Amino acid sequence: MRIGSPEWIALLVEGCAQHGIAITPRQAANMADHGRFLSDWNRKFNLTAITEPRQIAVKHFLDALLPAPWIPCQGPLLDIGTGGGFPGIPLKIMRPEQPVTLLDASRKKISFLKYVIRALGLPSADAVQARAEALGNHPEHRGRYHVVVTRAVADFATVVRLSLPLLAPGGWIVLYKGPGENPELDPDLVKIATGSGSRLNPVAVHAYTLPFTGDPRRLVMVQVTQQLDGN
C-alpha cells in the first residue's frame, strides 16, 4: 500500500466513519500529502519511527483525528512537542477556522512543518522552534492559548507544568495517552507538580480504540479554572 493510494485514503475515511467523523476528499488529499512529505523527509531526517504506510494512516492520522470531537475547537490551539505534526496537522486540516501553533524543540522538525503548512496552504497555522519551558516566558505566547494538546512528549504532571503559563483562563490541557494504568493521573501528583490544585478542574478521561488494530487509547483532559499568577 502506498501513502495516498485509494486503499490508504479508504483506511482514513472508513476509520473516521466508524467514529462518526466525516472527512472531505480535500481533507483526505491534504492528509495524504502530509503523509507523503513525512515519508520523503524521513529518509534524510529522523522525523518519526512509524514508517509503514498503513501504520502511518492508523497510528498517526486516525489516532490524531478520532478524539477530535472531545477537543474544543474555539480559540488558539498549541501542540507541544508536535514532532512530525501529530496531532496538530490533522486537527488543523479538519479545522481551518481554528488558529494552530505547532511547537517543537527540534529545528529539522519545525523546518519540515513550515514546509507542510506552506505546501498545504493551511490558514492561520504556524510552526515554532523552541522548548515549551522558554515559550511560557514569551509575551507573544504566554497566556495566549485556549487549548494545549500533546502526544508522547512527557508525563502528565510535566505537561501540566509546561502548559499552565501558555494557557488563557478557562483553557484546556489535552493529552493523548496509550493504554495501561496511569499513576501519573493521581490528582495529588498534579497538585505537587503545579503547586496549586485549585487551578485545575478534575481530570476527565475519554477512552477510544484504534480501528483495524483494536489498540486502546485515552484522551485525558483538564480545564484551567483560575488565572495564573502574574498573567
Ligand SMILES: C[S@@+](CC[C@H](N)C(=O)[O-])C[C@H]1O[C@@H](n2cnc3c(N)ncnc32)[C@H](O)[C@@H]1O
Ligand atoms: C516522541 S516525539 C512525539 C511527536 C508527536 N507528538 C507524535 O506523537 O508523533 C516527542 C517530541 O517532543 C519534542 N519535545 C520534547 N520535549 C519538548 C519541550 N520541552 N519543548 C518542545 N518540544 C519538546 C521532541 O523534540 C520530539 O519531537
